[in-house]
Amino acid sequence: MSLATAVSPSSKRASLGLLLFALALVLAPWIVGHAGGNTWVRTLDFALLYIMLALGLNIVVGYAGLLDMGFIAFYAVGAYLAALLSSPHLLQQFPALLALLPEGMHTSIWLILPLAALLAAGFGVILGAPTLRLRGDYLAIVTLGFGEIIRILLRNLDRPVNLTNGPKGIAQVDPVTLLGVNLGRTQELFGLRLPSVYLYYYLFAALVVLILFACIRLERSRIGRAWMAIREDEEAAQAMGLNTLRLKLLAFAIGAAFGGISGALFASFQGFVSPESFTLNESIAVLAMVVLGGMGHIPGVILGCVLLAALPEALRASMGPLQQALFGQVLVDPEIIRQLFYGLALILAMLYRPAGLWPSRTGGAP
Amino acid sequence: MNHPLLQIEKVNKQFGGVAALDDVSLSIEAGEIYGLIGPNGAGKTTFFNVMTGLYTPDSGRFQLDGQEYQPTAVHQVARAGIARTFQNIRLFNAMSALENVMVGRHVRTHNGVWAALSGHSRGREEEAQTRAHAHRLLAYVGLAGFANYRADSLSYGHQRRLEIARALATEPRLLALDEPAAGMNASEKVQLRSLLEKIRDDGHTLLLIEHDVKLVMGVCDRISVLDYGRVIAVGAPAEVRRHPQVIQAYLGAGAHV
Numbered sequence: 001m002s003l004a005t006a007v008s009p010s011s012k013r014a015s016l017g018l019l020l021f022a023l024a025l026v027l028a029p030w031i032v033g034h035a036g037g038n039t040w041v042r043t044l045d046f047a048l049l050y051i052m053l054a055l056g057l058n059i060v061v062g063y064a065g066l067l068d069m070g071f072i073a074f075y076a077v078g079a080y081l082a083a084l085l086s087s088p089h090l091l092q093q094f095p096a097l098l099a100l101l102p103e104g105m106h107t108s109i110w111l112i113l114p115l116a117a118l119l120a121a122g123f124g125v126i127l128g129a130p131t132l133r134l135r136g137d138y139l140a141i142v143t144l145g146f147g148e149i150i151r152i153l154l155r156n157l158d159r160p161v162n163l164t165n166g167p168k169g170i171a172q173v174d175p176v177t178l179l180g181v182n183l184g185r186t187q188e189l190f191g192l193r194l195p196s197v198y199l200y201y202y203l204f205a206a207l208v209v210l211i212l213f214a215c216i217r218l219e220r221s222r223i224g225r226a227w228m229a230i231r232e233d234e235e236a237a238q239a240m241g242l243n244t245l246r247l248k249l250l251a252f253a254i255g256a257a258f259g260g261i262s263g264a265l266f267a268s269f270q271g272f273v274s275p276e277s278f279t280l281n282e283s284i285a286v287l288a289m290v291v292l293g294g295m296g297h298i299p300g301v302i303l304g305c306v307l308l309a310a311l312p313e314a315l316r317a318s319m320g321p322l323q324q325a326l327f328g329q330v331l332v333d334p335e336i337i338r339q340l341f342y343g344l345a346l347i348l349a350m351l352y353r354p355a356g357l358w359p360s361r362t363g364g365a366p
Numbered sequence: 367m368n369h370p371l372l373q374i375e376k377v378n379k380q381f382g383g384v385a386a387l388d389d390v391s392l393s394i395e396a397g398e399i400y401g402l403i404g405p406n407g408a409g410k411t412t413f414f415n416v417m418t419g420l421y422t423p424d425s426g427r428f429q430l431d432g433q434e435y436q437p438t439a440v441h442q443v444a445r446a447g448i449a450r451t452f453q454n455i456r457l458f459n460a461m462s463a464l465e466n467v468m469v470g471r472h473v474r475t476h477n478g479v480w481a482a483l484s485g486h487s488r489g490r491e492e493e494a495q496t497r498a499h500a501h502r503l504l505a506y507v508g509l510a511g512f513a514n515y516r517a518d519s520l521s522y523g524h525q526r527r528l529e530i531a532r533a534l535a536t537e538p539r540l541l542a543l544d545e546p547a548a549g550m551n552a553s554e555k556v557q558l559r560s561l562l563e564k565i566r567d568d569g570h571t572l573l574l575i576e577h578d579v580k581l582v583m584g585v586c587d588r589i590s591v592l593d594y595g596r597v598i599a600v601g602a603p604a605e606v607r608r609h610p611q612v613i614q615a616y617l618g619a620g621a622h623v
């Protein structure tokens with residue numbers, strides 16, 4: 001027994017890990033960009049958006065143990081909010097509004113992000129309130145339905161009043177302007193030439209760090225412990241006096257808020273949103289990132305995102321040229337190889353690492 | 367007026383056609399260890415579940431410390447001052463022993479999301495107190511060296527003690543234990559007995575379900591005997607063990623407990 005290590009990792013190891021993570025975060029676009037150009041940096045940008053999403057979902061699934069299959073709905077809510085508030089779409093639909101704002105809406109990102117967080121949290125509560133008495137599979141089905149309902153609403157809210165522009169989506173979303181710097185264009189900063197994808201990278205990285213910080217603090221708080229107690233044994237948690245319904249709603253709201261922030265950034269980054277970005281497949285992809293990495297363990301979740309968001313893209317980009325070089329022709333569509341990898345990774349993980357690639361605590365003795 | 371700590375009158379609970387609790391009345395004085403015994407299926411655990419709000423009773427009156435209470439929302443029962451352990455241990459398995467006890471402090475602490483995110487000094491102070499309190503309770507039940515162990519990696523006897531520490535963390539006025547000695551060996555039982563006496567001597571009131579007759583007779587101040595959902599005897603251990611109905615319920619006619 002004396003040989004057994006403690007449950008929590010030593011703080012020295014944790015801070016070393018943090019340092020390495022920070023270094024990787026700062027250097028990644030330069031390394032990746034050097035190897036593969038701006039397209040690959042763009043993939044990194046998306047990986048960061050997925051990390052925000054996955055960290056949000058991790059609060060719901062990993063901490064509170066609530067299987068949410070429709071998480072992408074909150075991403076959609078944030079994205080459409082940003083699109084509506086910073087594209088000409090609404091002004092084109094409502095001339096009265098145009099008269100009021102002849103210059104266009106151009107809402108500041110500082111306003112859009114908190115609004116997206118609040119609105120998504122609100123949707124989280126709306127979804128949670130009637131469904132959180134359900135457990136396990138039942139909750140999964142209902143949340144799955146909710147995700148689809150949001151997507152179908154976005155698809156069809158172009159009539160009678162054109163709010164969302166239906167399946168065509170909303171274009172001309174403003175790029176983020178931060179302290180007067182337009183992140184949508186290449187900028188000269190500190191003597192460095194930074195293309196748009198690099199600028200967004202650092203904005204996203206800053207927000208990932210903020211969300212990470214929030215997650216770590218929540219995890220180690222009275223609220224985080226209560227969530228995990230509910231995950232471990234809901235009835236025992238209640239018997240200890242935990243208001244489980246309220247705590248679960250809180251998990252839903254906070255997780256959704258992070259999803260909303262991620263979605264708003266996505267809309268500004270793409271300059272375009274359409275319902276097809278928010279399918280069930282996306283919900284499942286984010287869930288897969290959380291599960292593959294290690295539910296409830298932040299480093300694991302990040303690993304899952306990097307593996308499932310970045311690696312398949314790298315495969316897709318490299319498999320074509322590789323086959324050309326080896327066989328003189330492309331035998332298998334790189335997209336198929338990407339999906340094969342995806343499926344294989346999940347199957348192998350479930351077989352050999354059912355608790356995730358990097359779970360929080362190895363089972364059995366501490 | 368002098369009132370008992372817990373007074374329960376005419377509680378009924380039916381499952382289908384079976385009366386698991388049939389007009390059960392019980393009154394527990396502050397500072398005593400009260401035993402609830404009876405053969406398998408007598409309704410003891412059901413009584414706990416009704417008292418703590420897990421099951422809704424068909425009828426009955428509940429008073430804690432002179433205050434009427436309705437065990438409707440489970441989480442309010444712990445706040446009102448009744449904490450329990452479970453017959454089949456129900457710890458938060460993937461959490462450490464310390465964290466399990468810290469969860470028990472939840473009802474007596476206040477830190478919310480803002481305290482967690484901002485890390486303001488009042489919040490940090492409460493967190494430190496929670497931690498210190500939990501460490502003290504672990505030491506109190508004899509688990510000082512196990513704070514960082516996963517709950518499910520502890521031995522059976524230690525898990526039972528951890529459940530007691532977690533329940534004590536809610537600062538209960540009544541501590542209700544469902545078969546705390548189950549699965550313990552003889553020496554663990556001796557230690558458990560002295561722990562229960564220590565808890566009582568420190569001013570707590572205990573309600574104890576237990577099959578181990580020797581332990582119950584030795585440690586309890588008063589005992590109620592349930593059989594088929596009915597209270598068939600109440601009194602001091604010495605009286606109860608001579609009660610003919612009790613002897614019959616336990617061993618059939620003509621035997622001795």
Ligand SMILES: Nc1ncnc2c1ncn2[C@@H]1O[C@H](COP(=O)(O)OP(=O)(O)OP(=O)(O)O)[C@@H](O)[C@H]1O
Pocket residue numbers: 381384386404405406407408409410411412413453
């Ligand atoms: N949830 C339930 N649904 C249906 N019947 C139940 C339920 N819980 C208990 N019972 C029944 O109520 C009766 C009393 O059960 P209970 O668990 O309270 O007994 P007990 O005295 O705790 O027994 P043991 O000593 O074996 O733990 C039994 O007949 C049992 O089958």
Ligand SMILES: [Mg+2]
Pocket residue numbers: 410411412453
């Ligand atoms: Mg029982």
